Amino acid sequence: MASSPWVDRAGSFLHHPAFKDVIVAASWRRRTERRMNAIHTQDARADLRRSTWMEAAQAGDGVAYQALLRDCIPVIRSVARSRGVALDYVDDVVQDVLLTIHRARQTYDPGRSFTAWLCVIADRRAIDLLRRIRRQDLREVYAPLALEGYVDQVADPARGLIQADTTKTFTRAIASLPARQREAVRHLVLEERSLADAATLTRRTTGSLKVNLHRALKALRGKMKSWE
Amino acid sequence: MNTPSDTDSATERLIGSLASDLAPVHRLRSPGVRAFTWLAGVAAAAIVLAMIADVSALKHRLSAAPDMWLAATGSTLTAILAAIAAFQLSLPDARRTWALLPLPAVLLWIVASGVGCLRTWFVPGTHVADLSEARDCLIFIVGLAVPLSALLIIMLRRAYPLQPELTALVAGLASAAAAATLLNFFHPFDAAAIDLVIHVFAIAIVIGANWGLSGRLLAH
DSSP, X not given: XXXXXXXXXXXXXXXXXXXHHHHHHHHHHHHHHHHHHXXXXXXXXXXXXXXXXXXXXXXXOHHHHHHHHHHHHHHHHHHHHHTTOOHHHHHHHHHHHHHHHHHXXXXXXXXXXXXXXXXXXXXXXXXXXXXXXHHHHHHOOOOHHHHHHOOOSSOOHHHHHHHHHHHHHHHHHHHTSOHHHHHHHIIIIISOOOHHHHHHHHXXXXXXXXXXXXXXHHHHHHHHHHHO | OOOHHHHHHHHHHHHHHHHHTOOOOOOOOOHHXXXXXXXXXXXXXXXXXXXXXXXXXXXXXXXXXXXXXXXXXXXXXXXXXXXXHHHHHTSTTOOGGGGGTTHHHHHHHHHHHHHHHHHHHHSTTOOBOOHXXXXXXXXXXXXXXXXXXXXHHHHHHTSOOSSHHHHHHHHHHHHHHHHHHHHGGGOOSBOOHHHHHHHHHHHHHHHHHIIIIIHHHHOO
C-alpha cells in the first residue's frame, strides 16, 4: 500500500529532534504535576496538623500550642519575604504574628483552613510593618556626617572615670561595714525593698533594720569624708 | 541590630511565655449568628419603643405614603447588612470587600428618602418638620445610637479586627441605620429637606464618632 504523504510527514516528525523535546517536556510536565500534587498533599497534611493543634490550643493544650507556633514560623517568614519585608525585619513580623495568633485564637474556626487564616494575618502584619517603616523613614533623615559632626554639649569624657571611681570607693565602704548594717543597706537602699519585705527576708524586726541603716549611713558618711 | 541567634531566642522566649499562660478560650460563634444577636437587641428596643409610640399613626402614615415603606426597608436592611459586615470585618482574616455589603441597602435608603423629600414639595398641605422637630430627630438618632454602638463595639471587641477603623465605620453605619429605623415610631411627618439634612447630619455624627472613638477601642 502506498503510504500517504501525511503518514510520511508524521514519520519524519517522529525522528525530528523537536519531537524529542516535546516528549521530554510532556514527561517533565507529568513529573511537575506529580510533584505539585505531592506538595499539595503535604500542604493539606500540614494544614490538617496545624488545624488540629490549634483546636487543642483553644482547649488549653500548651504543648500543642508550642508545636503549632514553632510550625507557623517558616510560613510567616515566607509570607513576609514575599511581601517585600527586609531580612532584618522578618523576625519582627514573626513575633507580631505570633502575638496576633495568641490574641485572636478564639476567632479561628477549625472547619476552615488554618494555613489560609495564618497567611492572611501574616500578610496584614507584614503590610503594617512596612507602613510603620515608611512613616519612620519620612520622619527621620539619614545624615551620618551631621551626626558625626554633632557636638554634645553635656558630654564629659572624665565623667565615666569619676563615676567608676566613686562606685569603687562606695563598694569598699559598704564592704567595711559590720554584717548587720551591710544587710540593712543592701535590702533597703541598694535593692529598694520596703521595710516589711526586708524584715521578712532577713527575719529581723523593722526597728532593728532601721537602727542598723541609720548607723550604716552615719558610718558611710564618715568613711567617704575621710577618703576624700 | 539583633543577631539571628538573639532574635531566635527572643522568638523562643515569646513562644514559651505565650504557651505558659495559655487559657482555654470559647470559640466565637459565626459572624451571622453574632450579628443577629445584636439585631435581637435592636428588636427588643423596637418592642419597648412600640409600646410607648402611637403605632396606629405610624400605620396610617405608611399606608398613605408607600415610599416611606421603601425608606424604612432601606434603613432596616442597612442596619442588618452593616451589622453582618461589621462582624465579618472583626475577624482577623476578613476581606475588606465585606464593607461593601450594605451599599445597595444604603442606596435604596437614600433614594427612597429623597423621593419622600421631593413629595413634600409637590403635594400641598404636607406637614413639614420645623427646626425644633428636626432637632428632636437629631437628639433621638444620636441618643439611641450611643447605646446601640456601645453594645456593638463590646461584641466586636471579643473578636480581633486587624482593620479596626473600617470595622468601626461599618459598625457606626449599622447603629445609625438602626436608630434611624426606630425613629419612624416617633416621626409623624414626612422627611422634608431640612429634616433630611438633619438626619444625614445625625447619621454622619454617629458614623464619625464610631470611626474616631471606637476605632481606637477596637485597635489592638
